[in-house]
Amino acid sequence: MRRILTLLLLFNVVRSSEAITGGVVNLRPKQIINSVGIGDRFGGIGTSSDESDHFKLLAADGDSLLVGARNAVYNLSLSTLSVNHKIDWKPPAEHIEECIMKGKSKTDCQNYIRVLARKSAGVSLVCGTHAFSPKCREYTVTEFGIRNTRQFDGQGISPYDPKHNSSALYVPGTNQLFVATVTDFVGNDALIYRKTIDETPSSKSAANIRTQSYDARVLNAPNFVATFAYKEHVYFWFREIASEAIDNNEEPQIYARVARVCKNDKGGARPANERWTSYLKARLNCSLPSGSSPFYFNELKAVSDPIDAGNNNHVVYTVFSTPDSDVRMSAVCKFSMKKIREEFDNGTFKHQNNAQSMWMAFNRNEVPKPRPGSCSPDSTKLPENTVSFILHHPLLHRPIPSVAAPLLVEGADRADLTQITVLPRVRAVGGHNYDILFIGTSDGKVLKVVEVDGNATVIQSATVFQRGVPIVNLLTTKESVVIVSADEIASLPVHNCAQQTSCSKCVQLQDPHCAWDSSIARCVHGGSWTGDQFIQNMVFGQSEQCPEGIIVREVFDDNESEAQPEAVSRSGYPKEHSTITVVLVAAVASLISLIIGAFIGIRVNRWAATSEPHRSASSTSGSDYDSFGRARLTRHDSLTTATKVDHGFVPQSKQSVDATSLVMSINATHHPMSMSQHGSGINTPSRDKNAIVTSINQNTLPRDYKVKKVYL
Numbered sequence: 172m173r174r175i176l177t178l179l180l181l182f183n184v185v186r187s188s189e190a191i192t193g194g195v196v197n198l199r200p201k202q203i204i205n206s207v208g209i210g211d212r213f214g215g216i217g218t219s220s221d222e223s224d225h226f227k228l229l230a231a232d233g234d235s236l237l238v239g240a241r242n243a244v245y246n247l248s249l250s251t252l253s254v255n256h257k258i259d260w261k262p263p264a265e266h267i268e269e270c271i272m273k274g275k276s277k278t279d280c281q282n283y284i285r286v287l288a289r290k291s292a293g294v295s296l297v298c299g300t301h302a303f304s305p306k307c308r309e310y311t312v313t314e315f316g317i318r319n320t321r322q323f324d325g326q327g328i329s330p331y332d333p334k335h336n337s338s339a340l341y342v343p344g345t346n347q348l349f350v351a352t353v354t355d356f357v358g359n360d361a362l363i364y365r366k367t368i369d370e371t372p373s374s375k376s377a378a379n380i381r382t383q384s385y386d387a388r389v390l391n392a393p394n395f396v397a398t399f400a401y402k403e404h405v406y407f408w409f410r411e412i413a414s415e416a417i418d419n420n421e422e423p424q425i426y427a428r429v430a431r432v433c434k435n436d437k438g439g440a441r442p443a444n445e446r447w448t449s450y451l452k453a454r455l456n457c458s459l460p461s462g463s464s465p466f467y468f469n470e471l472k473a474v475s476d477p478i479d480a481g482n483n484n485h486v487v488y489t490v491f492s493t494p495d496s497d498v499r500m501s502a503v504c505k506f507s508m509k510k511i512r513e514e515f516d517n518g519t520f521k522h523q524n525n526a527q528s529m530w531m532a533f534n535r536n537e538v539p540k541p542r543p544g545s546c547s548p549d550s551t552k553l554p555e556n557t558v559s560f561i562l563h564h565p566l567l568h569r570p571i572p573s574v575a576a577p578l579l580v581e582g583a584d585r586a587d588l589t590q591i592t593v594l595p596r597v598r599a600v601g602g603h604n605y606d607i608l609f610i611g612t613s614d615g616k617v618l619k620v621v622e623v624d625g626n627a628t629v630i631q632s633a634t635v636f637q638r639g640v641p642i643v644n645l646l647t648t649k650e651s652v653v654i655v656s657a658d659e660i661a662s663l664p665v666h667n668c669a670q671q672t673s674c675s676k677c678v679q680l681q682d683p684h685c686a687w688d689s690s691i692a693r694c695v696h697g698g699s700w701t702g703d704q705f706i707q708n709m710v711f712g713q714s715e716q717c718p719e720g721i722i723v724r725e726v727f728d729d730n731e732s733e734a735q736p737e738a739v740s741r742s743g744y745p746k747e748h749s750t751i752t753v754v755l756v757a758a759v760a761s762l763i764s765l766i767i768g769a770f771i772g773i774r775v776n777r778w779a780a781t782s783e784p785h786r787s788a789s790s791t792s793g794s795d796y797d798s799f800g801r802a803r804l805t806r807h808d809s810l811t812t813a814t815k816v817d818h819g820f821v822p823q824s825k826q827s828v829d830a831t832s833l834v835m836s837i838n839a840t841h842h843p844m845s846m847s848q849h850g851s852g853i854n855t856p857s858r859d860k861n862a863i864v865t866s867i868n869q870n871t872l873p874r875d876y877k878v879k880k881v882y883l
Contacts (some may be wrong), residue, residue, distance in 0.1 A: 191294035196580045207637045210251040211662040225333045229287040239284030245404040261495035262302040262568045270302040283333035288341030298329040303728035305329035327354045338398040349405045351395040361390045369454035380438045397474035404431040410471045415530040426473035427455040439558040451544040456570035457491040457504035465529040468502045477591045490588045493717040501588035532568040578627040586614040592645040599683035600700045611642025630682045668694045674717035681712045
């Protein structure tokens, strides 16, 4: 019984896990590529973790790739990763010594370039950590080379620590820099900041605006992930400690956020002239449905640029994870910019009366007008109650949901997903366009994923770096994907069509880049796909046009070098079976086996206990019934019949009658068998009890004898 209870508990746990994961996790790639040492490569001076370059991809301009590193900025050729130009910028020795005296390591007390902006032709703004004393410079290209023409304080623009997560965006039209970082040595004062970059130190400009200092309602220990401009706003994506949420153990919870400000925000009237009047933020909801309590991925890790989705809308692909624990999972979710804008424009604000009260939705009728957070031609003229309201109520009440359930979920036995970039609108053979996702992992791999009708297919898994280091940046062009780790940069082709040598395997990739060319019998990459010789099927990954026809799909396991056949459903299409599904089936099978075994054991023990005291009496009698009136199966019983019968019991008379033989003598043709219309089973024949009794009465039994059912 204890084993049965244990299995029942396991069944409930597995069933809950199955509901959480939606039945399919850890999608297996169609092909596995070992790209270590392949393609163009660039490595800096770093030879160990103590001398890391901390590469950061800052910008791509034409054929140039601008990379921030330790004491240097590299201008690399995008096509070959060769060095076009290099700017060296090392802190003075006295700054390094001062940094070390403050408790930082010599490795951290270098100048790691974190911000770069192309102000105009030949003029670039470069900012770095500068031994935990951020500095910025303007470099100008002259006939004598690249020269430093200006240096100023970089506080609030560059982070102090090279490992701190920050982001920046330069808007050329207004000469303004929008930054999300920290502005103090210990990293406690986080801010979202707009600074106007002057052509000369004495020129006048618009006020520099920032979020309130040390206000947990606005920013609470954030880790900034991405920043981009979209229409009249600038959007900031980050994760932070949620002021509105504390778990049952009174521990802080991390939530994913998106915030926005108006580009033309001038601040409020004094004394709020240096504060945002348009800053709003909302929670992002990337979760798996699981009954009344969804399974949330709360920690935002990476965000793509907005991708055109048609109908005047754009979508953003994001990477989420669960908090650090023994069961850590990652997911990819998609968000609609149209839905985000609608929530910011019309959503309800969240409100807390005091520090001990619950957070609730603010009464819409009490929200001042014009609506707080909306863009104004001149924000300095906004009413005081509108400006004051946004300072105290920056959070929206409703989370912004993803477009659908996560496209991809990686379980605890897989590496974390770390970065994402999108190659949009790749044209397939049929003329449809598909978004291709390239997703970096924490063990140096890049997954190539395509979304078809809302479902994700992992086309390829490529191992890029031998040491299994995390991917920190990704960039795609039409022909290549650039992969950045802390100490190495690689450039690989966006497709590996030639790896497949048969039509069926080429089609199985479901890669819009690849199709089988029947005229030359090769898996090829094409752009226009003109002609009718190309075979491709993006939906099912199978085609009857292949010479070998439709075959069972083969996929590669992460730890195997050979293809493993995958299960095929009755409809002929492949089915995915997760580890949880296998465990569930095994648990249910074990549970059923134990129940059946226990039932049989109980019946056998009961039969043995009741028959043992009467063995002599029953064995000496020639009757077909034992002393308890239970009918015995004798040589007269037809054991080959498929019909189940009820044995009639009558008291023994002087003339012994084999009642079992009488019942079994019924003509079997009265009960024909028919095949079920719903499956392959056989219908149980019907039993006419009146016919059985009549058959008995037509033999030697008296008509007034009662018939009693006895079960074996």
